[in-house]
Amino acid sequence: MSQITTVDTSDPFQFFDWDAFVTSSENGTVREAGSKLELKSYDIRENSKGDKIPLQTGKTTDFRAKLDKDYDSAMVVTKTYYSDKTLKQTELVIRSPYIRTALKSVVKKYPGMNLMEDKITIIGPPKCLFHFRKELLAYGRQLRDKIATQHVAFTLNYMRTALADDTSHYANCIAKHRGSPGLDFDRLWMEYRPGDLIFVKSKGISRVGRLVGMTCNSGVFWRRWLLELERIICDGSELNYFVEEVQISRYDGFKHFKDLDAFPLRYHPERESVKQAMIKRGKEFQALRGIQQRFYRGAARWASDRKNALDEDEDFHYEKFQVSGQQMTKLRNERRTEAGAGQESSND
Numbered sequence: 131m132s133q134i135t136t137v138d139t140s141d142p143f144q145f146f147d148w149d150a151f152v153t154s155s156e157n158g159t160v161r162e163a164g165s166k167l168e169l170k171s172y173d174i175r176e177n178s179k180g181d182k183i184p185l186q187t188g189k190t191t192d193f194r195a196k197l198d199k200d201y202d203s204a205m206v207v208t209k210t211y212y213s214d215k216t217l218k219q220t221e222l223v224i225r226s227p228y229i230r231t232a233l234k235s236v237v238k239k240y241p242g243m244n245l246m247e248d249k250i251t252i253i254g255p256p257k258c259l260f261h262f263r264k265e266l267l268a269y270g271r272q273l274r275d276k277i278a279t280q281h282v283a284f285t286l287n288y289m290r291t292a293l294a295d296d297t298s299h300y301a302n303c304i305a306k307h308r309g310s311p312g313l314d315f316d317r318l319w320m321e322y323r324p325g326d327l328i329f330v331k332s333k334g335i336s337r338v339g340r341l342v343g344m345t346c347n348s349g350v351f352w353r354r355w356l357l358e359l360e361r362i363i364c365d366g367s368e369l370n371y372f373v374e375e376v377q378i379s380r381y382d383g384f385k386h387f388k389d390l391d392a393f394p395l396r397y398h399p400e401r402e403s404v405k406q407a408m409i410k411r412g413k414e415f416q417a418l419r420g421i422q423q424r425f426y427r428g429a430a431r432w433a434s435d436r437k438n439a440l441d442e443d444e445d446f447h448y449e450k451f452q453v454s455g456q457q458m459t460k461l462r463n464e465r466r467t468e469a470g471a472g473q474e475s476s477n478d
Contacts, residue, residue: 163202164227168203170203172208172209173209174210203225225248228281236266300317315378315381319346321387322357324344327341330376338404340361355377359376362412378390
């Protein structure tokens, strides 16, 4: 016979027991979020209008607090579908403290992600995990904590499974074209890691920038990759960073990196000479800072740092100097002395 529990309706605050909602283990200690090695997945369906249709789960009037059913899960994946059942978006939430620590130590910074949060969210393919797979693997191998090692390996296994088709294509393209590798348009992101140096060639002018981020823009009749590159510009007195946008238009099939308008510098056939040329140009560019020309009014033998009160600062940063009458007389006497010494030397 089932036991019936009687609710005391005389006490309206009977459910406000804050300690009752703390999840504890068998020995009474509080468990840390994301400590259980498991992956939970959820699907959200949308109707033809794009609205999310929730299912009614019941009614309540006491508003009891709900426990976090994913509290123990190291990672949680939620997939959202369109009305035609095609995938719209994948969201990965990393709750494991071991995985979060690994990402903070290895990645440190990645566009679109906040690595300082208690729950790290990755929208779309796990690009961050792929780009830093080697570093995460090295980090996991040096760990002494067995549980932490398992969590890092668990994350890498998830990445390998989620990107199974992409990684297979990537490996084949890089291996078969080792001398001049490339990729198809959709998988270009796999070799464009934030922080990489990108070589850009446009209208006969080449330049190098540091990759900040890469997004795919789609239109009705076209698609393109939009690259944000960090470069340095001088406003005449100071050197500052600015972001330049470069695009890669859609193409069909396989294409070598060197044939693209923007590609990682490491794949340039003459990357060392390009690197040295860019360093040399940067040093010359930096050397042009400040005043590099001087304008003299009258005869002068040396550059004076004293400006005339009537001189004005101009856009070209010329320095103007006024030679005084006393200085002019001294200069003439020195010239006469030098000329006389030269005459005596020729008579000898």
